[in-house]
Amino acid sequence: MVYGNHSEKGSRPTIQDHLALHVSWLHGNELTVSDQSEHAGPKAPRQIRVLVKDDVIAVELRQQRHDGSYYVQRQQIALTWTACHYGGKRLWFICPTRHCERRIGTLFLSDDNVFRCRHCLKLAYASQRQTIEDRAAHSANHIRRRLGWAPGILSPVGGKPKGMHQKTFNKLVAKHDDFAATVLCHISACRNELGNL
Numbered sequence: 001m002v003y004g005n006h007s008e009k010g011s012r013p014t015i016q017d018h019l020a021l022h023v024s025w026l027h028g029n030e031l032t033v034s035d036q037s038e039h040a041g042p043k044a045p046r047q048i049r050v051l052v053k054d055d056v057i058a059v060e061l062r063q064q065r066h067d068g069s070y071y072v073q074r075q076q077i078a079l080t081w082t083a084c085h086y087g088g089k090r091l092w093f094i095c096p097t098r099h100c101e102r103r104i105g106t107l108f109l110s111d112d113n114v115f116r117c118r119h120c121l122k123l124a125y126a127s128q129r130q131t132i133e134d135r136a137a138h139s140a141n142h143i144r145r146r147l148g149w150a151p152g153i154l155s156p157v158g159g160k161p162k163g164m165h166q167k168t169f170n171k172l173v174a175k176h177d178d179f180a181a182t183v184l185c186h187i188s189a190c191r192n193e194l195g196n197l
């Protein structure tokens with residue numbers, strides 16, 4: 001049924017961190033799945049009910065809030081069939097993300113509690129990383145301006161501006177180097193990710 005495992009390899013989210021929904025589970029009219037793995041984290045377990053209609057499934061996700069009330073999220077996912085080589089039909093989900101709509105056998109529950117295909121999940125992480133990288137680059141440039149250095153983390157570093165305390169200067173340089181390392185680290189992470197696509 002639905003499973004959830006956390007990768008042991010570090011904090012970067014992977015497909016294995018997400019609840020999966022396989023098209024092969026859609027036998028009968030209704031499917032109830034619970035996210036009660038020991039890895040589900042501090043959040044309350046999510047109950048996921050899937051109603052199978054003709055060419056669409058209706059997914060209802062319920063999660064109890066701290067105050068005892070329920071958060072409910074509903075999503076409709078279209079189904080499609082292709083003819084098999086040796087007769088019969090094969091069932092697929094159509095990824096519900098707008099502008100994706102891939103034919104796909106497995107969907108994953110993303111952090112915003114909707115199911116998406118693995119391609120859409122990767123894109124979501126790429127844009128999150130972009131945001132972190134952008135913020136770090138912006139902060140590095142802000143410090144460079146204060147120090148009178150040329151903008152851009154790959155530009156040469158300069159000296160201490162006149163009148164600035166050595167302690168302040170050291171602190172700013174250390175901060176700048178941290179932000180620069182964040183940018184460089186994310187650039188290399190993105191490159192690895194692109195290599196895997």
Ligand SMILES: [Zn+2]
Nearest residue numbers: 095100117120
């Ligand atoms: Zn998709």
